[in-house]
Amino acid sequence: MEHASLVDGLPQTLRDAEAPGFQLFPGFAETSLTNAIREDVTMIARAAAAGSDVSPALVMPENQGLEGRSPEDVVSKIFRLHRRPIFLEFIKDPRVVDIVVSAIGQNVDCFLSQFIFKNPRARGQPWHQDSYYFPFEPLRPIVGLWLAITEATLENGCLHILPGSQTEDLKKHIPDRRVDANNGYVEIVDHDMSESQPCLLQPGDLMVFDSHLMHKSTDNFSDDVRAAMVWHFALAGTKDPGVVRNGKRLPSPVNDWMPYLRDGAVRVPV
Numbered sequence: 001m002e003h004a005s006l007v008d009g010l011p012q013t014l015r016d017a018e019a020p021g022f023q024l025f026p027g028f029a030e031t032s033l034t035n036a037i038r039e040d041v042t043m044i045a046r047a048a049a050a051g052s053d054v055s056p057a058l059v060m061p062e063n064q065g066l067e068g069r070s071p072e073d074v075v076s077k078i079f080r081l082h083r084r085p086i087f088l089e090f091i092k093d094p095r096v097v098d099i100v101v102s103a104i105g106q107n108v109d110c111f112l113s114q115f116i117f118k119n120p121r122a123r124g125q126p127w128h129q130d131s132y133y134f135p136f137e138p139l140r141p142i143v144g145l146w147l148a149i150t151e152a153t154l155e156n157g158c159l160h161i162l163p164g165s166q167t168e169d170l171k172k173h174i175p176d177r178r179v180d181a182n183n184g185y186v187e188i189v190d191h192d193m194s195e196s197q198p199c200l201l202q203p204g205d206l207m208v209f210d211s212h213l214m215h216k217s218t219d220n221f222s223d224d225v226r227a228a229m230v231w232h233f234a235l236a237g238t239k240d241p242g243v244v245r246n247g248k249r250l251p252s253p254v255n256d257w258m259p260y261l262r263d264g265a266v267r268v269p270v
């Protein structure tokens, strides 16, 4: 299908050596959408805390022993959201299609979605490349769309990126050394990050980044939540080996492979 670009300045691919490996789209989403996303995940957090089955959504608590008045105050992330109506509405937006076609191609699956609460005093995620978490066949292309739901500042734990690092190989990652780090957090420790840049964002701003781009986020030292919604996309037909638990190979508990684009057109399950 011939695809006319709806988004200004879209790179041919985020992976080009000339490209920085990321692109910011300021004011991409309306407040009505970011509010609706936040309402939906708050409802899921409360339902899960009340003992309801919220599957396929997967609610992960913070490891820092946070206290709060409401269930969502102690949640770290909620995974497996992308089949829910409000999240589908976002990825069906022709501008999102445009971005994903540009980054991946015309045949694409959505395999991961997560709402990151980053409550006050929650830990950030150390320097990493998303591809560390995606040992797929093929390994690339993979793109992440990070939508700011609240403002992201130096104080509340915004993202920091290393422009150009998408051209580098996958680096060695070691487990996050902090005792109260969240499960699964890993870090790159032997790389020069001195050229890193903070991403100071407003609600509704969208960051798009290649899965080899090195990035981190810092801890939330503010009194308010710093929330974001993230989707990841890969080529249709990508093979996911899953995870090994107690010697058994199992499907990833967080990935949920859903058909998204076929020949450039949205083909999500109804």
Ligand SMILES: O=C(O)CCC(=O)C(=O)O
Pocket: 116, 118, 124, 125, 130, 146, 157, 158, 159, 215, 216, 217, 218, 228, 230
């Ligand atoms: O939003 C954050 O605090 C970290 C997000 C991140 O590093 C990621 O989605 O890979």
